[in-house]
Amino acid sequence: MSETAPPRIVIVGAGPAGIRAAATLVDAGLHPVVIDEGNRAGGQIYRRPPAGFIRTPEQLYGSDAAKARALHALFDRLAAEGRLTHCAASSVVAAHEGRLHVLGEVGIEVIGYDRVILATGASDRVAPVPGWQNAGVYSLGAAQIALKAQAVALGPRIVLMGSGPLLTLVGAQLVKAGAGVAAVLDTSPWHQQMRSFRRLAARPIVALRGLAMRARLGGRYHAGVTLERIEADGQGVTAMRWRDAGGRQRLTPCDMIGMGWHLRAETHLADLVGCTFTYDEQWRQWLPRADQMGRAGKGVYLAGDGVRLLGADGAEIAGRLAAAACLSDLGIPAPSTSADLRKLARLERFARGLAIAFPWPEAMARALPDDAIVCRCENATAGGIRESVEHGGGEANRVKSLSRVGMGRCQGRYCQLATVELIAAQTGCTPDAIGRFRGQAPVRPAPIGAFLRQG
Structure with a gap:
């Protein structure tokens, strides 16, 4: 031995x-x-x-x-x-x-x-919203990194949107740090969140802590919203257009948006x-x-x-x-x-x-207008993805090869889930039948010079 x-x-x-x-x-x-x-x-x-x-x-x-x-x-x-x-x-x-x-x-x-x-x-698990390709739109994780690593809020007027514990956590952390949080928009309605009460009781202290953070947000927090469009000008984000749970249209001025639907x-x-x-x-x-x-x-x-x-x-x-x-x-x-x-x-x-209380917004992803950007790396649109399905069939990697969705820096980390929902809606299949993008190296962007030095 x-x-x-x-x-x-x-x-x-x-x-x-x-x-x-x-x-x-x-x-x-x-x-x-x-x-x-x-x-x-x-x-x-x-x-x-x-x-x-x-x-x-x-x-x-x-x-x-x-x-x-x-x-x-x-x-x-x-x-x-x-x-x-x-x-x-x-x-x-x-x-x-x-x-x-x-x-x-x-x-x-x-x-x-x-x-x-x-x-x-x-x-972050993100879902495309029309206008999300503009400057000033970040993931919730990016907003949290900036706050933890550099004590920076990424804008003076902030709107957070999505669903899940991270949405509440980042909102509460920014408010505690003195940042200007204008609104926290949760796509999950109250009745959906209450459906998981028994399972969330498996960790009562954590659940109560989440409710306490939610209370800290006060009137900034809105449940059951419908996200319509991120407004922007040549300098970046200017406002978030959304509807509240009662269907009333709202416009919240902002210069930074953080988004994410759990992980x-x-x-x-x-x-x-x-x-x-x-x-x-x-x-x-x-x-x-x-x-x-x-x-x-x-x-x-x-x-x-x-x-x-x-x-x-x-x-x-x-x-x-x-x-x-x-x-x-x-x-x-x-x-x-x-x-x-x-x-x-x-x-x-x-x-x-948590998965029940804060679901992935599949209906929102499937209903994206044709001109909405789905893949920010390659500027692939919802319409382009739907057209690729018509030409090449409903398989994830076939659509990827035709539309270039998922071929950019993030390799589908931010666009794959929404793309699969679009394909599934177009073909009438379930997402599991569509498949997933094949993983390939390098899994992170790497400079050519690094590989040359290796040789």
């Missing part, structure tokens, strides 16, 4: 899932490599500002400040002690046959692995390493298939929002479970997982409640 080389284990992502996975492996005597796009560990939810930043963790993370501090301190200690290797400010752009192609400051580096834990997290799992790397996918009807997106421990293929483990949209607490649990599965598969004693599996089941009930 002493002559056997230790397994090469790589963790992609240093958010709550990646940090807990790394700590579990380190406790078992292994030395993982952790690759993360951030300069410091924490992920999106516990993103850390630059050194010398004056806002406290309580101001940045609210009631989760203690959790954020604990995770930051744990990872920093393990890195300082040399018990793991932290590849910071590095992005995995490709994966093939046990090798990760990692873009860092010096170019592309190839890192081999025997086992890989993907803790890639999630990003979409970041799955491009899972695709490249060979994971299988299934369509989740409730979440209205394709998700990689994994068992409760996170096993998703030979030597591949998934953890966090990249496989199950359970939030930060669920990500920590999933990270421990994935690392325990990895240890068990290597024949190394692993910590007990029974308590974590019970907690995971409770979190999944809560998450399903």
Whole structure:
């Protein structure tokens, strides 16, 4: 045994899932490599500002400040002690046959692995609204990053729109920071939100905390709205045109809009390493298939929002479970997982409640006017997508090749879900029958020079 080389284990992502996975492996005597796009560990939810930043963790993370501090301190200690290797400010752009192609400051580096834990997290799930291609329109996550990382509100007059916990959270954070939030527009009506009351009761403290943040928004919050158009001039956004739950038309002047409908799992790397996918009807997106421990293929483990949209607490649990599965598969004693599996089941009930309360606006996506931009990268319109369906049939990648939708910088992260809804409406099929865009490298934009230096 002493002559056997230790397994090469790589963790992609240093958010709550990646940090807990790394700590579990380190406790078992292994030395993982952790690759993360951030300069410091924490992920999106516990993103850390630059050194010398004056806002406290309580101001940045609210009631989760203690959790954020604990995770930051744990990872920093393990890195300082040399018990793991932290590849910071590095992005995995490709994966093939046990090798990760990692873009860092010096170019592309190839890192081999025997086992890989993907803790890639999630990003905003956005739906096109006519006019969303104009300057001044951001995702909710972008607004949150600007606030956490630089203490910046992206405009003096802000409208937030979409649905889900992140909508309320970002609104409350901006209001607390003194930003000028003019309106928070939720497309989910009150009766829809109340349908999930029993499931949300699985985490009563979290549910009550959400209601408290909602109360902090006061009259800014409007449920059951219909989003009509983002007005803009040559300088960018000027107003949001919408209808309230009673059908009355409203126009709210603004110079910044943040939008998002809960989250979409970041799955491009899972695709490249060979994971299988299934369509989740409730979440209205394709998700990689994994068992409760996170096993998703030979030597591949998934953890966090990249496989199950359970939030930060669920990500920590999933990270421990994935690392325990990895240890068990290597024949190394692993910590007990029974308590974590019970907690995971409770979190999944809560998450399903969120999916019911704050649904993806499929009807809005399907009813987009022909001139509405769907893919902001390639300026592909709803009409162009419908025309491509008529010419080429109702398969996602065929429509992609004809219309160029999903071929830009984001590789369909922001437009794929709406595109599938448009195709499904045009063909009379269900979204799962339409399929999904194939993942391909590089999964992030990368400069040509980085690949040349690699050679």
